[in-house]
Amino acid sequence: MKALVITRFGGPEVLELQQVPDPHPGPEQTLVQVQAGGLNFADLLTARGGYPGTPKPPLVAGREFAGIEIASGRFFTAYFAHWKAGLIEKPAGTRVLIHAAAGGVGTAAVQIGKILGVETYGTSSSDEKLARVRELGLQHGINYKQKDYQDAIKELTNGEGVDAVFEMLGGEHVAKSVKCLRDFGRVIVYGAATGEPPVLDTRLLHARGTSVHGLWLSYLSHNRALMDLAWRQLSQWLNEGKLHPVIGKVFPLEEARAAYTLMQEGKNYGKIVLEIA
Ligand SMILES: NC(=O)c1ccc[n+]([C@@H]2O[C@H](COP(=O)([O-])OP(=O)(O)OC[C@H]3O[C@@H](n4cnc5c(N)ncnc54)[C@H](OP(=O)(O)O)[C@@H]3O)[C@@H](O)[C@H]2O)c1
Numbered sequence: 001m002k003a004l005v006i007t008r009f010g011g012p013e014v015l016e017l018q019q020v021p022d023p024h025p026g027p028e029q030t031l032v033q034v035q036a037g038g039l040n041f042a043d044l045l046t047a048r049g050g051y052p053g054t055p056k057p058p059l060v061a062g063r064e065f066a067g068i069e070i071a072s073g074r075f076f077t078a079y080f081a082h083w084k085a086g087l088i089e090k091p092a093g094t095r096v097l098i099h100a101a102a103g104g105v106g107t108a109a110v111q112i113g114k115i116l117g118v119e120t121y122g123t124s125s126s127d128e129k130l131a132r133v134r135e136l137g138l139q140h141g142i143n144y145k146q147k148d149y150q151d152a153i154k155e156l157t158n159g160e161g162v163d164a165v166f167e168m169l170g171g172e173h174v175a176k177s178v179k180c181l182r183d184f185g186r187v188i189v190y191g192a193a194t195g196e197p198p199v200l201d202t203r204l205l206h207a208r209g210t211s212v213h214g215l216w217l218s219y220l221s222h223n224r225a226l227m228d229l230a231w232r233q234l235s236q237w238l239n240e241g242k243l244h245p246v247i248g249k250v251f252p253l254e255e256a257r258a259a260y261t262l263m264q265e266g267k268n269y270g271k272i273v274l275e276i277a
């Protein structure tokens with residue numbers, strides 16, 4: 001079969017389309033004829049060798065896919081972030097700050113927030129991207145290149161803060177995100193796109209009773225009951241036309257390097273799809 005192979009650790013230049021041996025599914029595994037792949041920021045980190053647990057190259061790239069037997073799970077992370085923040089069962093009027101609101105997870109999180117009646121605040125490096133996310137229902141866009149998001153949240157919420165932050169940047173942003181919370185708020189940590197290890201002095205959590213929660217879909221995906229529950233809810237919203245997959249750009253698999261470069265430069269919007277002929 002044809003596969004996109006990470007030949008050594010590095011940038012998009014290390015990717016090569018190669019012929020590799022056909023896979024043979026083991027017990028409790030299934031074979032899927034993959035028709036399209038979704039590019040996840042974690043794929044970039046994997047190619048660089050910076051994603052935890054990555055085996056030594058050469059290895060096959062990619063983690064999201066849609067094929068004949070199994071549909072893509074592109075919305076799960078956004079759904080579980082709302083779930084982990086306790087926003088699924090909370091009354092309307094709660095507030096969430098979504099970092100990288102114009103991204104793959106971000107655009108799904110904004111739409112789910114709208115369905116739940118959550119007030120959404122989102123960051124991006126670009127006014128143009130924020131304008132597009134507003135069309136999906138984002139209520140407050142913050143261009144962090146022009147304004148510090150912590151200051152913006154303070155101003156937009158009359159100094160109160162938000163109930164939850166979806167945090168995927170790492171480094172100083174975990175502590176900064178905690179500072180955006182109001183009493184008993186939660187930061188849901190699910191990535192470190194800056195490549196910096198998250199920094200947090202947990203004493204910051206004491207006074208306001210705030211908390212930090214982790215989220216990793218690769219692990220949760222083994223929990224069949226939880227996945228079924230999420231899938232039923234997401235399917236219902238999709239069928240009702242409330243939730244729309246946001247595909248920013250489609251590349252043929254042969255142009256995977258260009259797709260990775262677009263994401264590396266932060267110019268992506270929604271989900272980048274790699275189409276397999
Ligand atoms: N834990 C899990 O289960 C799980 C599952 C899926 C994804 N993730 C994580 O969730 C995050 C989003 O993934 P995604 O695939 O949806 O990516 P994405 O949001 O579509 O792309 C990343 C976006 O992050 C923003 N960004 C801000 N600061 C950045 C920086 N220093 N370096 C790079 N990007 C920066 C950029 O948007 P702006 O320019 O608009 O700011 C960029 O477009 C990633 O950290 C990924 O690893 C985790």
